[in-house]
Amino acid sequence: MDWLAPATGLIAAAVAVPALVILYLLKLRRREMLVSSTLLWRRAVQDLRVNAPFQRMRWNVLFLLQLLALAALVVALARPVLSLATGEARRYVILVDRSASMNSTDVRPTRLAEAKRQAKALVESLREGRSWYLASESDQAMVIAFADRAKVLSNYTSDKAQLEAAVDAVEPTDGRSLLAEALTVARAFATPAGTEDKGRSAESPAALELFSDGRIADLGEIALAPGELTFHKVGSSGANVAITAMQARRSYEDPDRLEVFANLANFGGEPVECEVALSIDATVRGMRPVAIPPREAGRASEPDKPGQAAVSFQLAEPGAGALEVRVVHAPGGGGSGQADVLASDDATWAILEPPRRLTAALVTEGNEPLRLALRACPLARLDVLEPAAFEQAVRSAGDVSPWGLVVLDRCAPDDLPRGNYLVFGRPPAASGARAEGELENQSVVDWQDKHPVLNFVNLENLFAATCWKLDLPRDAVVLAEFEDTPALAMVRRRGGIFLLAGFDALKSNWPFDAGFVMFCYNASAFAGSESGDAGRESLAVGDPVTLQAAPGLQRAEVQAPGRAPETIESDPSGMFRYARTTRAGVYRLIPGGAAAAPKDVPAAEAGPEKQFAVNLFDSSESRVEPAAELVAAGQVVEATETQTGPANREVWPLLVGLCLALVAVEWYVYNRKARL
Amino acid sequence: MSEAHVQPAARQARLTDLLDAALLARLDALDVMSRKILQGKLKGERRSKRRGQSVEFADHRPYVSGDDLRFLDWNIYGRLDQLFLKLYLEEQDLSVHILLDSSGSTASGDPPKDLAMKRLAAALAYVGLANNNRVSLCTFADGLTGRLTNMRGRNYLHPMAEFLLDAKAEGLSHFDKACRQWVAGRIGSGVTVVLSDFFFKEGLDAGLKRLVSDRYELFVVQMLSPQERKPELMGDLRLVDLEDADVADITVSRALLDFYKRNLAAYCNMLKDFCTRRGATYVLADSAEPVERLVLEHLRRHRLLG
Numbered sequence: 001m002d003w004l005a006p007a008t009g010l011i012a013a014a015v016a017v018p019a020l021v022i023l024y025l026l027k028l029r030r031r032e033m034l035v036s037s038t039l040l041w042r043r044a045v046q047d048l049r050v051n052a053p054f055q056r057m058r059w060n061v062l063f064l065l066q067l068l069a070l071a072a073l074v075v076a077l078a079r080p081v082l083s084l085a086t087g088e089a090r091r092y093v094i095l096v097d098r099s100a101s102m103n104s105t106d107v108r109p110t111r112l113a114e115a116k117r118q119a120k121a122l123v124e125s126l127r128e129g130r131s132w133y134l135a136s137e138s139d140q141a142m143v144i145a146f147a148d149r150a151k152v153l154s155n156y157t158s159d160k161a162q163l164e165a166a167v168d169a170v171e172p173t174d175g176r177s178l179l180a181e182a183l184t185v186a187r188a189f190a191t192p193a194g195t196e197d198k199g200r201s202a203e204s205p206a207a208l209e210l211f212s213d214g215r216i217a218d219l220g221e222i223a224l225a226p227g228e229l230t231f232h233k234v235g236s237s238g239a240n241v242a243i244t245a246m247q248a249r250r251s252y253e254d255p256d257r258l259e260v261f262a263n264l265a266n267f268g269g270e271p272v273e274c275e276v277a278l279s280i281d282a283t284v285r286g287m288r289p290v291a292i293p294p295r296e297a298g299r300a301s302e303p304d305k306p307g308q309a310a311v312s313f314q315l316a317e318p319g320a321g322a323l324e325v326r327v328v329h330a331p332g333g334g335g336s337g338q339a340d341v342l343a344s345d346d347a348t349w350a351i352l353e354p355p356r357r358l359t360a361a362l363v364t365e366g367n368e369p370l371r372l373a374l375r376a377c378p379l380a381r382l383d384v385l386e387p388a389a390f391e392q393a394v395r396s397a398g399d400v401s402p403w404g405l406v407v408l409d410r411c412a413p414d415d416l417p418r419g420n421y422l423v424f425g426r427p428p429a430a431s432g433a434r435a436e437g438e439l440e441n442q443s444v445v446d447w448q449d450k451h452p453v454l455n456f457v458n459l460e461n462l463f464a465a466t467c468w469k470l471d472l473p474r475d476a477v478v479l480a481e482f483e484d485t486p487a488l489a490m491v492r493r494r495g496g497i498f499l500l501a502g503f504d505a506l507k508s509n510w511p512f513d514a515g516f517v518m519f520c521y522n523a524s525a526f527a528g529s530e531s532g533d534a535g536r537e538s539l540a541v542g543d544p545v546t547l548q549a550a551p552g553l554q555r556a557e558v559q560a561p562g563r564a565p566e567t568i569e570s571d572p573s574g575m576f577r578y579a580r581t582t583r584a585g586v587y588r589l590i591p592g593g594a595a596a597a598p599k600d601v602p603a604a605e606a607g608p609e610k611q612f613a614v615n616l617f618d619s620s621e622s623r624v625e626p627a628a629e630l631v632a633a634g635q636v637v638e639a640t641e642t643q644t645g646p647a648n649r650e651v652w653p654l655l656v657g658l659c660l661a662l663v664a665v666e667w668y669v670y671n672r673k674a675r676l
Numbered sequence: 677m678s679e680a681h682v683q684p685a686a687r688q689a690r691l692t693d694l695l696d697a698a699l700l701a702r703l704d705a706l707d708v709m710s711r712k713i714l715q716g717k718l719k720g721e722r723r724s725k726r727r728g729q730s731v732e733f734a735d736h737r738p739y740v741s742g743d744d745l746r747f748l749d750w751n752i753y754g755r756l757d758q759l760f761l762k763l764y765l766e767e768q769d770l771s772v773h774i775l776l777d778s779s780g781s782t783a784s785g786d787p788p789k790d791l792a793m794k795r796l797a798a799a800l801a802y803v804g805l806a807n808n809n810r811v812s813l814c815t816f817a818d819g820l821t822g823r824l825t826n827m828r829g830r831n832y833l834h835p836m837a838e839f840l841l842d843a844k845a846e847g848l849s850h851f852d853k854a855c856r857q858w859v860a861g862r863i864g865s866g867v868t869v870v871l872s873d874f875f876f877k878e879g880l881d882a883g884l885k886r887l888v889s890d891r892y893e894l895f896v897v898q899m900l901s902p903q904e905r906k907p908e909l910m911g912d913l914r915l916v917d918l919e920d921a922d923v924a925d926i927t928v929s930r931a932l933l934d935f936y937k938r939n940l941a942a943y944c945n946m947l948k949d950f951c952t953r954r955g956a957t958y959v960l961a962d963s964a965e966p967v968e969r970l971v972l973e974h975l976r977r978h979r980l981l982g
Contacts, residue, residue, distance in 0.1 A: 030914040031911060033914070034918050035917065036785070038915050041926060043939045044933075045924065047939065
């Protein structure tokens, strides 16, 4: 606490306190005098008291103490505030990091709680217009919470209660820490109106106050001006054990068999021994002990490398359910409290689909290589139909639901229902792609070998004598390219997929390549996993959960981890979309909703509920060691050492204490005088 | 009654402690007077109010048919052309009783009140004794504390002086008790002179009422010191009563002094009103005033002496 005039205060205290003591100690001494009679003097004194309109002020210590006590109380009622800040009113943008790493518990209760506390302390230090201060206006602030997205919780205001409520409203997430969007928003609000081209403005730009642990993923893409940002570091420990990757898959050959792989990382400086538990629908199905070495120091400009360990499970699981892999620390000792400060990355989830073999249909007028290639795939059934029969079946059934995959060979019906299609030749209109003519002698020049459809497929030697020049929709994914046109592409339409091969397989050398069988195998497996929904792969935090609504269905209920059930409505395209996947865990989307919501369609027609796994697979967030400085592009911002404290200190508690002390002294003095 | 047997030189010395020779010489020309009709035991050189055959002119009244033409004042007839009759006083014998306050409060003052009162008492007694009047002296504090009664003639001058000089100012004041005691032994008629500061916390009215009588003309002489009349005090004082040690803490201020003086004036006026209503005579004296002025001016003006 600073003092404006410490010398004055000390001198005043040195004078006043002893004076008060002396006043108390000194008794009023009277000189004795013999008189003939006190008769008339007593009458005179009485007359003086009775007749004087006002008591002549007689100073005594009791009166002085009472006066001082009253003065202290009155001044306290006025709530004076000591403010050492001078100058014009300032504006602040309070940026609160609510990413996954801010859920670390090295700072109790969490880093986010500490950041919010410091932010509220900053709010408390804002100067108010009504207090005794040297500025003529109130400070203002706004609150922005950010993780992977920025959210403005309060616009500029000097209302401290509103700002504190906005800070309290910052909820934790498991998202990544991306500062760019938050800075863009903050700068847009920070620059005052009337800023001229050269940057001059009528008032000073706002100060950006960042409350974070510094684990920000996009710092390298951010440019900071000197002094623009004040970094308030939160957190102290970097010890964390995380599951950085997990994959659960069924063997394509033996769908009843489940294989689970998980990678663990130790970001702490000490080795960690723990166990990994595998659960399906909350039933533990396996435990694996694992020892994870400590992190390794990186080279000069490289970050430390975490200690890595892997664990795998193989088990028979013919059913479906929610799979969870969780790190379990031994209670006490060097367990969770010290070695693992972040719990959000200790568990991962995956949704198991029931094992099923695909039923496929081959619509062709005759293509034996293709038929054989498909026969080699682990299909439940392969139906071979002529185009006319297929169209008839579609017209009568109205959909292609018996087949998980329909292979169209040189067949492009005008109207195709929703489904998964592998098309060789002219693309059907339903795919959204158009053929703009034919090309000849095309060779593949490039392909995406990482795509699941092209896994272990080598297209280097693929040559097509003729092919269609494809005009693909903008959302199409080109999987392989000929010299002048896409060769392979994938388009999603109406909840289904179209794998387009814009050439006749029989007019190419592909059927003679082992990759052709592999391609068919991958395509059928891909079609089997891509069931027309938005994919059952794990979602990252922040990715939306989507589900195609049944015809006529408008409402669905979403049960999110750690949150009350919510009701959502389908969008105009008939899709349910839920974007608030801010926490990792299993999300359940129930078409039709709960009992409280009116059902649009009977439950049987609404469709079964769907589960979605949302995981935090982000090494940058799992690396929870707080940064001592922010290294942005071209600018280093060091964490401020000054604790955010109230620059405005209300003095009334001191004055009330002083008043009580004075009253106590006055009581003591009074009693001494009474006894005398 | 006390008798004094001292050598003439010593006697003279004791008397002159109170009254100087010049004053004594002037006192020889005075006599105690009384407005009331008095009859003493002996026919002395006193005058009573009873108008009779006397050579002492007293007053005029208009002539009415039947009056003795020998008493017509022809001087007035010659000036005013009106007939007036002269009136003469008849000389009678006079008893003089002097009550002297010898309580502790009279010792205060500069000059002390008791000395001034003693000197005044001595002057009155001298005049009475010099004119062959019967003089009695009593001192009082808590009741009568001393008596020197039935003195007549110059032979009692010095016992009287010695009695006064030996009286000590001490003790509490019980004025009513003293008056009751004195009245119980009072016989005949005469003049009663009470010398005191009259700062009695109780018994003042009752005592004075006892003293008022048809047979005795009452003279009340209140003796105050200059310090009592115009106190020059300052600061925070603890006043202690000389008699009862009563304590009064005061902080002197102009307002307080003003109220004191008002109360003093009111007290004196109260005493004066009492005397006036009852036909007594009130005299306010200052102990710093020379006794000559007291005697020759105040007492003569108030017709105690003439």
